[in-house]
Amino acid sequence: MTTPTLEPRTAASPAQRRAAVEAAAHRIRRHALFMGEVQGQGYVGQALGAADILAAVYADQLRFRPEDPEWDGRDRFLLSTGHYAIGLYAALAEAGTIPVGELETYGSDGSRLPMSGMATYTPGMEISGGSLGHGLTIAVGLALGLRHRGNPARVFNFLSDGELDEGSTWEAAMGASHHRLGRLTAIVDINALQADGPTEGVLRTEPVADKWAACGWRVFRVDGNDVGALLEAFDAAGSGADGTEDGDGAPAVVLCDTRVGRGVPLLETREKAHFMRIEEHEWALCNEQLDAGWAAKNEEGNA
Template identity: 65%
Template sequence: MNELVPALRERAYRIRRYALRMGEVQGQGYIGQALGWADVLAVAYGHALNYRADDPDWEERDRFLLSHGHYAIAFYAALIEAGIISESELETYGSDDSRLPMSGMAAYTPGMEISGGSLGQGLPIAVGMALGLRRKGNPAFVYNSMSDGELDEGSTWEAAMAASHHGLGNLVCLVDINNQQADGPSSKVLGFEPLADKWSSFGWHVQRVDGNDLPAVLRAFDYARCLGEGRPRVILCDTLMGKGVPFLETREKNHFIRVDPPEWRKALEILDQLQAEGARK
């Protein structure tokens, strides 16, 4: 497994870079989330998921649901890295008639399974998909990517109960715990700890990892995949908003980032420099 890590780190770097370039196109965006979630997306699309880049609708594919639709800028970057959409399209991000709208929409983008963004909707859909795939005898997994803000939503916990009741061993939920939402720190908007105990009490197999520790994320994905039937599984990922660009990491408010035009170039230069330094170690 360790031999996979350098290539996955390179993927995560490119995902961050693509996201920053898209942010530069509009001068704003959910960049903090994209930088923080890049390591998870790198492992998902660089290792864990079964998919065909040239056939996004392949019936045997694993489904990756972007419940937090405002993370679309991160997801598009992962799709570019996966070869599902072209790098040239990032220049159209958020523009009229683009296949890359600012919030994820399934009707627009190849590889986008649902129109997310109405938080709390992804996991209920994932439960339905996982149940349907199992009844069809399809071995595919369903991955639901969601934010800690969605823990505020009753529909999330109703779906969690249903997944356990039906023994959906083909369902993996990925929760980004960055402690940030539009109204402030997630833990202050509505406290959610002890989170691992809560998911466990709902009948899920729980792992909690540093979502920016790529080897730990890789191990968590592999373990979730090999557990076998009987229980849904959740990977709780503690992440840092703006990861990889220090002056964005330390911003007090980074749920939706607007920076001056020269700062986009500065962010790219810092990211490139840190990547080069890491490669020399």
């Protein structure tokens, strides 16, 4: 077994990094809307809400080789929430791991991009999510195994706030802390929405930060649609890990408060639904609103 070494991050300025990630997030949102339109349905709201997180991970944080998804030195990104696959496919297209042209096969028979993410189907998909509460347990083993082999790769697990209902998430939270998996970062998408309605009414998870802190994790809570805040949090989470010789520190969790449908006002203001219905004529409007918002943001930035 070879021992991969860390590759240095680019020495771009914070403003440059932020601009690059925001541009990537915009393309991820466009990809997600495209896939939603192809299927006429899908978890578009979640993908739009998580686009900034996915962009921060794939355009800034993650070490990977798009042409070699199995490269042993890669950082691992584990998607627990299989239904967010639409968002991850968008990010993998942005990252160059899968061709942008393949996105039109999303959810079709024989496609490498099934509706629920599965490792055996898609390059760059590390695990099969979908049965919730699994990702962090696998991440614990992966981080333990990589450290055991002297591989300094980081492990990220993206999970939803709904998965905090699952007891296995907390088994894994205790295990990661006990084994001092400093190179493990959990990312919780707190969109406060579950299948049966708002999280607050399904099973209250707050105070979320206190729960993770009590389990021995380094906790960062940010606006998950604020790219600057996300990058600061991911840098801090990673530096704690990389600062120790063998990754032997407290794991980190980045709690990301996000807004379902972010970037498309029509969807942001729609009655909140886990599985969002979008009428056929609305897709064009969604794209227009997304592009208009992006243009306005850029003008504001250039002013």
